[in-house]
Amino acid sequence: MxxxxxxxxxxxxxxxxxxxxxxxxxxxxxxxxxxxxxxxxxxxxxxxxxxxxxxxxxxxxxxxxxxxxxxxxxxxxxxxxxxxxEEHVNAPGIRRILAAGVAGAASLDGARLRQLRTQRGLSLRAAAERSDLSVSFISALERGATTASVAALQRLTSAYGTTVLGLFGPGMRGRRLVRPGERPMLRLANSAVRIEQLAAAGSTRLEPQLFVLAPGATSDGAYAHEGEEFLYVLDGAVTIWIAEEESYPMAEGDALSFPSTLPHRWRNDASGETRLLWINTPPTF
The missing domain is CATH 1.10.1660.10 (Multidrug-efflux Transporter Regulator; Chain: A; Domain 2)
Known part of the structure; x- marks a missing residue:
């Protein structure tokens, strides 16, 4: 009624x-x-x-x-x-996500995704074929009617010839020191994943990021790209799967490195947030 x-x-x-x-x-x-x-x-x-x-x-x-x-x-x-x-977040995790008001953290910009697609002369159908995502899903992303997982967004930006880093905006070119309040941020998967950029834009060799994962957050599928990566668990717990043949449960203080070309996915196993230092080289994520 x-x-x-x-x-x-x-x-x-x-x-x-x-x-x-x-x-x-x-x-x-x-x-x-x-x-x-x-x-x-x-x-x-x-x-x-x-x-x-x-x-x-x-x-x-x-x-x-x-x-x-x-x-x-x-x-x-x-x-x-x-x-x-979709994200299998429990009630305490949802409460924290809904209560969070992270200053400076931007949600996914649908208009920016549409611009990237049209700049490359791609129709929705062509973009769907390149990224292995559905036409309806890409359209909903561009309208701001839905959000994307890390895996889906990586596949889409790769299909557009760019990286997730390209969604952060102009960044901080020419800066050496980046203080906590100055980091560009991006929130994905209904704010279950927050990515903070730790270095100034324009680096051609290094892409250091802070991943903050809400309870139950996952990559929602595997993704791969060129280069190598390194991650270090600052706090919390996470499991990383590589090529569906190797799995690595990780806790605070653990570190892992592997070729980025191997499909990889992850899941936050902690009851609270997990924080990861994640470095890609070169910047291809």
């Missing part, structure tokens, strides 16, 4: 007792009962109740104790659903 809080229009959906109108510039706020919210987000009503008990969502309540969900609540629910279904 759709609730139009505060509406007096004769054809407006009925307003439950106690529903509050969130007015702004004369715009009426739409609110939804739990069954309608579940239908619109593709989540069961029992899951919505569970997520409320877990502190992931806080719908307003009427005097009669009916739950009312706003449009912002629905978007939050869709984000939680994606983190649960």
């Amino acid at each position: 759709t609730l139009n809080a505060g509406s007096s229009h004769p054809h407006a959906a009925p307003v439950l007792p106690g529903a509050q109108a969130a007015s702004g510039a004369g715009v009426e706020t739409m609110r939804y009962r739990i069954a309608e919210a579940a239908r619109r987000t593709g989540v069961s009503t029992s899951a919505l109740r569970l997520w409320e008990r877990q502190g992931l969502i806080r719908p307003v309540r009427t005097d009669a104790r009916y739950r009312l969900y706003s449009e912002d609540d629905l978007e939050r629910l869709r984000r939680i659903r994606r983190m649960r279904a």
Whole structure:
């Protein structure tokens, strides 16, 4: 059932007792009962109740104790659903991700991806064939309707003849010292993965990055590229798979190096965040 809080229009959906109108510039706020919210987000009503008990969502309540969900609540629910279904993040991890407001961290820029594709004269279908991704997925990325895993984004940027590094923007050319508050950042996979650039842009031999992985975060598939890589676990725990023939559970202080040409994937095994120093040479990731 759709609730139009505060509406007096004769054809407006009925307003439950106690529903509050969130007015702004004369715009009426739409609110939804739990069954309608579940239908619109593709989540069961029992899951919505569970997520409320877990502190992931806080719908307003009427005097009669009916739950009312706003449009912002629905978007939050869709984000939680994606983190649960696609990234397998647990409730504590989701709470941390939703609460995080990392200054300077940019989400994936769909317009930038569209620009890269069109600059190379590629149609959506051609880009899909080159990257082994679906047309609908690439289109949704460009519209900002979905996000990408690390593996999917690496395949896409490789198909465009560039790297994930190219999505960071102009960077800090000519800089030697990079302080913590100055690092360009990129958030992927519904903010389950944060990549911080540790060196100034323009280096032709070295690509050092800090990977911050939320609980349960994965690469969502394997990827490969030219060069070599080295990673060091600053804290947390992670498992790295190489060519699906080798697996390396790693804890704080462990280091690993391997040819980047071997398909590799990873998963955060810690109950909290895992932080990795990850270096590629040359910058081909």
